[in-house]
Amino acid sequence: MTKSTGSEPGQNKPAPATPFTVSPIVAGPTCCVPECQIRIEDLAVSYKGVPAFKDVTLDIYRGCITAFIGPSGCGKTSLLSSINRLTDMIAGCSVEGLISIDGQNVRDPTLDVRALRRRVGMIFQKPNPFPLSIRRNLEMPLREHGLTNRAELDSRIEKALKDVGLWPEIHGRLDAPALALSGGQQQRLCIARALVLEPAVLLMDEPCSALDPLSSGVVEDLIESLRGRYTVVIVTHNLAQARRIANYAAFFWVKERAGTLIEFDFCRQLFEAPKHELTAAYVNGQRG
């Protein structure tokens, strides 16, 4: 057997991900070596039999920022919360189809949901720090996941707060109530609270829409800084924001009373040369 046959066990591995060659318009940053981390196939979510969305198939790439855009009521948030199975909490909600993260089936009934949610953090529209001190907000999730070493706790908290840029602002008053922070600071604290668990994926449901423009800008910069280290999926109604920060964008629209994925592409491609006329109308502000 010669080396060139390629039938040796060592060469049976899938081909390594290669940087794609694309036109200048879609050439993204270097993080965008398309390695699929979250795979969604034929997914449908319905509430008490009423479909929120259906037939959604898309891949979410590791280390990239993927934006879900589209009008309200087209199932973006439902799709987001089915990734960390927060849909389990809603009575009457049923999910069909396949979601896998790093090859692991998220919908597997035997899956440890707590471990899944530790790997997949979520940020909500309205900042929701717990009514505890800043420190307790960050420390409690760590403790609940089994970390009790004081020094380790402190260093993880410090790192997370530095990651979100809150450290210089609040390091002297970690024991102050978290609810006394401003809206933007609260949202960054919530991001820190997710980061402190060292997740792989961050799901963000309109994280800036409840903030004033200045804070919104700060949080947006923060999200951008997470690129490459975390896989970020963000639902946003702010098209300009999606365009600024996202590598990939998915456009959803309501068809036959259920949300559906119209177009999924590189962000620039979707905004500058959309393939679908609905997308074109939406991103140009003519529809939706």
Add this chain to the structure above:
Amino acid sequence: MSPCSRDARLFWILSASALIASGLLLLILVFLAKESWPVIQNAGLSKFMRSDGWYPTEGAYGLLPMLAASMAMSALAIIIAAPLGVASALFCRFYAPPLISRMYRWAIILLAGIPSVVLGLWGLTVIVPLILAVSPPGTSLLAGSIILALMILPTVALTTEAALAAVPMTYWQGAAALGLSKEATILRVALPATAASIYAGILLAVARALGETMAVLMVSGNVVQLPSSLFDPVRTLTANIALEMAYATGDHRASLFVSGLVLTALVLALAAGARRSGGQIVHA
């Protein structure tokens, strides 16, 4: 009618209601002070804060044993009722199947509706003999505390449950998204978030316990003495008033109003203390 004058009308109606409510409270306080004034003037307030005997017709006005009994009995009652009430609310809200939860809630509301005199009767025929078997005479501080605990448990349970029901959905979502267990979410998020309301419910319950008369009078023996054990019969301030008011005259009658004044002061002090510490508990 123009919107402006409708507004003015509502303003006056509300102001008048507020004035009547606060005015009544003031009237009661003034009345208490006025009725007790003769004996305070004659004997001095210090004569009441002693424990050398309650013989009001002979000028001995030692209220201290009764004050101590009132406080001890309410304290014991809340020590029994608060954990039970909070635990039952948690069970009802988060762990019980819907049917059981509904039945349990009904039972709690029913318990709140039992007249105190009926609870007293029950205490006298069930609790007192049980305590008697352990240590005579049976009618005691402990018996009073148990009956009081039963009376105030619904207050604690219902206020706690209402507070838990008001925990915003965003906290539950946030906790779930962090992979917190149900137990951690309840103990580390929901309870701290509702601590102030639970605390307020407990204070409400203590105030009710301090003021409760009938059931306490029936089961606690009514001997004027500083209690030295749980099994000692005691007389509370409220029982003192109820027992003697019918035949008291002159300084004796006035001294009973002093009892009432002291009791009211105690409850007001409690409320004031609650206001001061209430705010801090939210972020404990």
